[in-house]
Structure formats: C-alpha cells, structure tokens
Amino acid sequence: MAAAPDVDSEAKTSTQTFKIGTRASLLAKVQTNEVVNALKKAWPDYHYEIVAMTTTGDNNQKTALHKFNEKALWTQELEVLLQSGDLDLIVHSLKDMPTQLPHDLDLGCVTKRQDPRDALVIKPTLVDKYRSLAELPEGSVVGTSSLRRIAQLKKHYTHLKFTDVRGNVGTRLAKLDNPESEYSAIILAAAGLARLGMDRRVTTYLSKDNGGMLHAVGQGALGIETRKGDQRVNDLLSKICCERTMRQGLAERSLMRTLEGGCSVPIGIETEWVSKRSFSPEGSGIGVKPAEDYHKLTGVAVNSPENSSAPLDAEEALSDELVMRAIVVSLDGQEAVEVETRKLLNSREDADQFGWEAARLLVDKGAKEILEAITLNRGIIHEQGDA
Numbered sequence: 001m002a003a004a005p006d007v008d009s010e011a012k013t014s015t016q017t018f019k020i021g022t023r024a025s026l027l028a029k030v031q032t033n034e035v036v037n038a039l040k041k042a043w044p045d046y047h048y049e050i051v052a053m054t055t056t057g058d059n060n061q062k063t064a065l066h067k068f069n070e071k072a073l074w075t076q077e078l079e080v081l082l083q084s085g086d087l088d089l090i091v092h093s094l095k096d097m098p099t100q101l102p103h104d105l106d107l108g109c110v111t112k113r114q115d116p117r118d119a120l121v122i123k124p125t126l127v128d129k130y131r132s133l134a135e136l137p138e139g140s141v142v143g144t145s146s147l148r149r150i151a152q153l154k155k156h157y158t159h160l161k162f163t164d165v166r167g168n169v170g171t172r173l174a175k176l177d178n179p180e181s182e183y184s185a186i187i188l189a190a191a192g193l194a195r196l197g198m199d200r201r202v203t204t205y206l207s208k209d210n211g212g213m214l215h216a217v218g219q220g221a222l223g224i225e226t227r228k229g230d231q232r233v234n235d236l237l238s239k240i241c242c243e244r245t246m247r248q249g250l251a252e253r254s255l256m257r258t259l260e261g262g263c264s265v266p267i268g269i270e271t272e273w274v275s276k277r278s279f280s281p282e283g284s285g286i287g288v289k290p291a292e293d294y295h296k297l298t299g300v301a302v303n304s305p306e307n308s309s310a311p312l313d314a315e316e317a318l319s320d321e322l323v324m325r326a327i328v329v330s331l332d333g334q335e336a337v338e339v340e341t342r343k344l345l346n347s348r349e350d351a352d353q354f355g356w357e358a359a360r361l362l363v364d365k366g367a368k369e370i371l372e373a374i375t376l377n378r379g380i381i382h383e384q385g386d387a
C-alpha cells in the first residue's frame with residue numbers, strides 16, 4: 001500500500017495489511033490458517049485478510065483429473081489477483097503448484113513440512129479384517145485419481161483394481177464409507193488427513209519400504225507464492241520459512257521440472273535429511289512407522305500446527321545431507337527406473353542443481369523412454385486437484 005509521507009514509521013508498521021489468497025476448500029482454508037497463525041505469532045501487529053476463491057479446477061468434479069489440459073487450473077485465477085495487487089500472497093499445497101511459475105511470480109517461502117507420505121484408508125466394514133493392500137482380496141477396488149499412485153501400485157499389486165475417486169478429502173472419505181460404494185480402500189496424502197484432524201482414519205502409511213510407494217513432489221508442504229522482488233512480503237515471510245523444507249522442495253521441484261518438459265508424469269520421490277555420520281549405506285528408507293516416529297527420523301513435523309512454521313536455522317540444513325530417492329514408472333507399472341542419491345546442499349541453488357542431477361541419473365537409466373511413451377500416448381498427467 002502507498003505510505004503517506006507524514007506517517008511515522010511505527011504507526012505505519014502497525015497498520016500494515018496483507019491480503020492472503022487461498023482456494024475455498026476446507027483443507028485449503030485449514031492450510032491457510034496454519035500460515036496465518038504462524039504470521040500472527042511472528043508479527044502480531046499486522047492485519048491479515050483471507051480471500052478464499054473457488055477455482056476452475058474445483059468446479060470440474062466430473063472430469064478425470066488427467067484429462068485436464070491445463071496445468072494451472074487450481075492456481076491461475078488466484079495468480080491473476082496476485083499480479084494485479086489484489087492479493088499479496090497465495091498459500092498453496094506445494095504439490096499443487098506448477099513447477100514453472102509466471103515470470104513475475106515466485107515461490108517466496110515454504111513452511112515446515114508435515115508427513116509427506118501417502119496413506120491407505122480401508123473401508124470401515126473391512127478394516128478389522130484387512131490391514132494392507134497386500135491383504136485385500138482379489139479384485140478389490142482401490143480409489144485414487146493420481147496416476148503416480150496407480151502406476152506404482154499396479155506394479156506391486158496385480159490382484160487389485162484401481163479407480164478414479166474425485167472430490168475433496170471429506171467427499172472421498174464419504175464415498176469410501178458408503179457401504180454401497182465399490183471402494184474397498186482409498187489412498188490419500190497423510191498430511192491432508194492430519195491437517196483435517198482425520199489421521200485416525202489411516203490404516204497404514206505407505207512409503208518405498210512399505211507398499212513400494214514414493215510420494216508426490218512437494219507433498220505435505222505448503223508453498224507461498226509471491227510477487228517477485230516484493231520486499232515487504234519477503235520480510236514478512238522471512239520469519240516463517242523453513243529452510244530445510246525449502247531446499248527439499250526446490251530439489252524435488254527441480255527434478256520434476258527437468259523431467260516433465262511441458263507435461264507432468266508419474267514421478268515418485270522421497271527426500272530425507274541425514275546427518276553425514278549416521279547415514280547407513282543400505283539406505284533403509286522410511287519403512288512402516290507411525291506418524292510420531294516419522295518426526296524423529298526425519299525432522300519433519302507431524303500434525304503439529306504450532307511448530308509447523310518454526311523457521312529452521314539454515315546452518316542446521318547445511319550440516320546434513322539430503323538423500324533423494326526417486327522413481328519414474330510407466331502407466332501400466334511394468335517399467336520403472338529408480339535412483340537413490342545424496343548431496344550436501346550449501347545453498348538453494350545447490351538444491352536446484354541436485355534435483356537436476358537426480359533427473360539426469362534417471363534419464364541415464366532410461367527414464368526418457370518411459371516418459372516419451374507417456375507423452376506420445378496422452379496429454380497431461382498431474383497430481384493437482386481437489387482437496
């Protein structure tokens with residue numbers, strides 16, 4: 001806002017207002033509250049105004065997600081308001097933010113990540129009998145609209161059927177819970193369930209070591225989009241950024257950007273900070289661990305909104321290495337290339353470079369052939385939407 005020259009600086013500071021954009025879904029609003037609460041704690045004298053908006057993506061519940069030909073269905077309309085100055089920042093699920101942003105906008109800040117894993121939720125009437133995908137009987141229907149999830153699961157669970165399930169998290173759970181519905185289970189991001197206080201619905205957490213499932217790029221983290229070079233907003237956000245999550249996010253997004261070349265593909269990823277001394281060469285992965293243990297293992301916050309935005313000292317990020325496991329899978333799950341690599345990241349630029357290097361390793365192993373087959377056969381595949 002324009003500062004009147006005769007207002008003394010203290011009074012000016014105390015009346016600053018920031019307009020914060022979000023999608024209108026319940027999860028989006030909970031996520032935005034998480035950020036606003038962190039901001040209020042850091043800057044109690046400022047005003048925060050939340051603008052919630054229903055986007056084109058939200059209005060198209062019937063079309064299968066991968067049929068959409070636009071990558072920015074969930075972000076574009078909010079971005080226009082950011083560009084025009086009607087908003088000062090937008091809170092997104094980092095996973096839903098396109099890896100290429102408009103030239104005048106920036107990923108200004110990432111707050112502390114919550115559990116990034118996918119979670120299996122089994123139907124209430126079956127959950128006492130079956131506790132994992134492997135145990136579900138032949139022909140059981142598992143709901144998920146993510147091709148990344150379907151491709152990875154088809155590889156391991158040939159006895160299961162995978163079907164689209166749309167709607168926000170509450171709608172999907174309601175579809176699962178309806179005894180008449182075809183679904184025996186659905187798969188959702190653990191972080192979304194945790195933020196909605198529904199993590200008790202999780203039957204098991206999936207990971208590379210449990211179920212052979214790597215999560216989506218950026219999953220579980222919140223990304224804040226800003227106008228490039230907006231010093232007022234950058235100063236605001238400096239107190240709530242998590243440098244570790246930022247670097248994880250940059251590395252994961254750089255891998256995705258390098259590989260996708262204009263359209264998204266089934267890429268699974270896991271990144272984890274490991275102290276150089278304690279790293280085990282066997283690379284044990286995340287394994288079957290309840291959410292609370294996940295925090296101890298990786299330093300990732302689990303369902304703790306109060307500290308979810310506590311900035312982590314950049315120095316701390318510097319002393320650990322980032323381990324990255326990534327997979328590219330063909331849509332039928334028949335072909336896959338995987339890498340595990342690690343690097344000490346001294347800067348955000350290093351994080352970006354690391355993602356690029358990991359993408360190169362995947363390409364060397366044959367990722368390009370898998371990706372080309374997908375690009376030739378279909379349009380856009382992505383992870384965005386709903387929730």
Ligand SMILES: NCc1[nH]cc(CCC(=O)O)c1CC(=O)O
Nearest residue numbers: 093095188189192219220385387
């Ligand atoms: N695909 C939609 C979406 N975008 C963000 C989340 C919540 C999880 C997150 O914060 O990454 C979800 C729901 C889901 O995948 O279950």
